[in-house]
Amino acid sequence: MSSRSVSSVSPAYSARTRSRLAALAVATASCATCAVVVTAPAHAATVAIHDIQGSTRVSPLAGQAVADVPGVVTGVRTYGSSKGFWFQDPNPDADPATSEGVFVFTGSAPTVKAGDAVTVSGTVTEYVPGGASSGNQSLTEITKPTVTVVSSGNPVPVTTISAKSVPDAYTPAGDSAANGSVNGLPLQPKKYALDYYESLEGQNVRIGSSRVVTASDPYTELWVTVKPHENATKRGGTRYGSYESQNTGRIQVQSLGATADFPVADVGDVLTGTTEGPLDYNSFGGYTLVARELGGLEKSGLTRETTRAQKSGELAVATYNVENLDPGDATFEEHAAAIVDNLRSPDIVSLEEIQDNNGAKNDGTVAADRTMAKLIDAIVAAGGPRYEWRSIDPVNNADGGEPGGNIRQVFLFNPERVSFTDRAGGDATTAVGVTRAGKNKAALTASPGRVDPANAAWTNSRKPLAGEFTFRGKTVFVIANHFASKGGDQGLTSQYQPPARSSETQRHAQATAVNSFVKEILKVQKDADVITLGDINDFEFSDTAKLLENGGALWSAIKSLPKSERYTYDYQGNSQVLDQILVSPSIRWKGAFQYDSVHINSEFHDQISDHDPQVLRLRP
Template identity: 70%
Template sequence: MSHISTPRLPRSAAVGAVVATALAAGLLVAGSSAASADEVRIHDIQGATRTSPLLGQQVGDVAGVVTGVRGYGSKGFWIQSPDGTADGDAATSEGIFVFTGSAAPAVRPGDAVRVSGTVGEYVPGGVRSGNQSLTQLTKPTVTVESSGNALPEPVAITATSVPDRYAPAGDPARDGSIDALPLRPRAYALDRYESLEGMNVRIGSSRVVGATDPYNELWVTVKPHENANRRGGAVYGSYSAQNGGRLQVQQLAPVSQQPFPKADVGDVLRGTTEGPLDYNQYGGYTLAARELGDVQDRALERERTREQGKGELAVATYNVENLDPGDPQAKFDALAEAVVANLASPDIVALEEIQDDNGAKNDGTVSAEATLKKFTDAIVAAGGPRYAWRSIDPENNKDGGEPGGNIRQVFLYNPERVSFTERPGGDATTPTEAVRVKGRAALTRSPGRVDPGNAAWENSRKPLAGEFVFRGRTVFVIANHFASKGGDEGLTSHHQPPRRSSEEQRLLQAQAVNGFVKDIREAQRNADVVVLGDINDFEFSGTTKALTDGGALRAAITSLPRSERYSYVYQGNSQVLDQILTSPGVGNRFSYDSVHINAEFAEQNSDHDPQVLRFRP
């Protein structure tokens, strides 16, 4: 898995503690006096930067019309000045969220209200997350003056109203933060969204770029031509191509009252979607829909790769998302069907996230024999070959992932087309090494782990290396599952560029694998080496640069057109996480396919798309 998700818990009433933490850290500055009630309007509270100039102050009788109500999770409601441009300043929002804590809001859209309360800045996910803050009123006293009023006219968010540039550079004097910078909504996408925080907004018919997820949310783009690909997604092709047209869409109505639509990438959220513009930790700027359009199904199909030729070796990688014997048989069957029908039964399949025989039960079990038997049996039942497997059991709870699950990489191989060269002695802590035997490279242990004692692999999966023989030619395969992106800041972080702290470990991991490949090539310069797996990083990342350093490897996915380079969809960005890299011995005469069967769909068997490489050793 690429991004560790924290549980979706309702926001607690401990807003004051979060603000206090921010104040203590010097990230936010509170005002020093109470604001005069007859002077304060919503735009005065919002101000022209990302944080309120009235933070921490008591304000009274702030007037507005209710534009949306949320009675679950983070309970509260949004109010907006009836005149959407009350102060004529495009940088100052005329809407704001009123947080009611554990109490369900006692207002309805169209109520004209006056609110007294404390100005706060809530940081979704906590100050350490790097997220921007949401300006709000807390501990409110609410007076309803009238009901049934017309709502403020929604602001249209369109391809032309959202700037192409994503965010300003952070202020070096403020640790790279953009919080104190004056908003420039005509220059930057993030500034445009921030200037509309809390306001009633709408989008017209928009293409879905992130499928409906289990939390009843999806992603659309208001910029239909922004890095679009042929299947309807928005490709994340560099750190400066953030796709600012993306917006998360949720609905204000509880799912029990109004089911959330199922949508795949490429579908269209048709008609008008309208409601307040929120900000949360699970994607940043989010349209909290009071009115939700309907989904037009564009019938996106799951891809099937071609079958390998008689003289071609097909090698694949597939993250099967915490597979264990306790999963429903339907999951095993669906994954098996994908291997057989969508991947055309590759000769070698490197699996990631195979769990031990009792899954997340944390009792010291490390064997995955039952998991693998159930999976390979399902492949046979789907019409595929009887795969053999090779793996090394990890030490208990030493390889990260779900506690007790003991995920690991596994080689499946079709013994009717490929043989495995067995060299005993490999275990969880003993490294395999590359040596020269009779003029050719060989591994001292096969299967074996690559440099398992290296600190780069602390609490992370260790690479699995093995020797295979296809039509008399030895091929070295190294299966990987690099460290997660958990802990990285999101694209909407108040630090710009966002901090990607997880890269530090992956960089060390990439250097270790690169060094091992160089050892193989030193023993035999023209050796065929395939490095593959869930690399958890982009094809343009420092991790990939370290893997390919010195020409030891080539990222095969770069042979595809840029619009087809992705294996995962995160927050509406189609991006590369799963990779296959090849040594110069493999040459340039290969075919590569990122087989899109999961990441773009609401119904998934895994959150990753498998990758297949075919070449002639």
């Protein structure tokens, strides 16, 4: 928002306002960045805030100058690039669709305070957080303001948001004549949750005791739900189970106060008492209660999960995104403890986001032997086995992720429990194939090898790593994946409904390529045990998952869990699936497997990765 400017040009004032200001001229305080005017030429009748907000998402006065807009200050933001204040008309109109509050962008710290009655003149502006290309809704504001304080110590009007006030339906479909935008549609705040929140944009709102559904993050924000029974998980979150299950009770909470005072909360904790402040809209989650008053915190006592150890005849295969791990990180001991203690030392671990030996330093380094040696030593120190590892170094800066980091997938395996079949020929650009080994037995032409690395589906993305393992004389094929991220997708609160998921295009192509490779294995060996796993960056109900499963070649085993336990990630108050382990028919139909999503990260403020690891125990 720093590109917006502030002007002290004084628009005209009405006769009514002029007479009030004349009486209060001596006592009037000045705003540091806004001129104080006590006289002005006459103009048309004063515009009220609800006239500015209107009954759609875009102000009917956008781009126009307004003068003498009255209201009471409800919150002041003195930090960041969006300094300003909110004010609200204590005398609302009869239309529930028109908000009575609006943000005034000053550009530098204003000196008004909550409870000040003010008049504001300026230009009505529609500001799109994140820019027009983000697809976000716009925030109605008054810019280039001139502010006059009329009195202080006035009551601050407030509206309570509760389970009863928020509709169950999330949003109307966008207007097909406007490329699917909802901007021009009349607001129906009693029918749709997004319309309800929009009808309160800029107003001072209050919530009562509310359960935390996304933990506090480094940016001093968290998410709560005002609907405690809405798709609740067993551990206190709110599950995202379909594209039609957006979970209407979720609200982001930030603070207008000192960051040191912000609660350190985990999922399942409760923000108790009253939390109150203006309802903002931003590019990092949409509608946000920017709290002038924060409630207390009641801890739920949530603890990190520990899975059970595999039995002697069970093969334990895990996937774990360790979030850009490189030798300079301080999280090796924690990751090692997670693998040894919480995952109980799986036999095979697919690691995603292993960086090269100097992390983000962009100097052409691609080897990751130092990263892996440090992790393996930490696992031994934590009481685990001395794992061996296999991987293929990528072409420098060809696989996406942090520039210079060269993230890749790596197989860890316990040589005391499982053996790896090394077969030469795999490199960053050579495609692994499938051949026949003996009667009706499949084998990889290279192990480890990369799946179809020249396919355009993998442009600037991680190429799948295939390996051949032996457990108790049985061959198991494992394919480690890290599909393209969801970056660039429109948010759930987008002006376009349903929001566009542009990143799906690449994941769909990736899923098709992996599915085709699995079918090559099954064509040679119908009963082959194939495990495809990793950070799929998409939901178990998504078309990406359906393309991976296409033709019955694979099945996402997280669907064996009760719905309330199906999640690996927590984003904007939605507990959701991004990490998956998919199995071939020989594993699925034998039914001799157990799946566990081990919740050690996603629900906690002190997470060492943003993903929870997954473990599959099976009897090949």
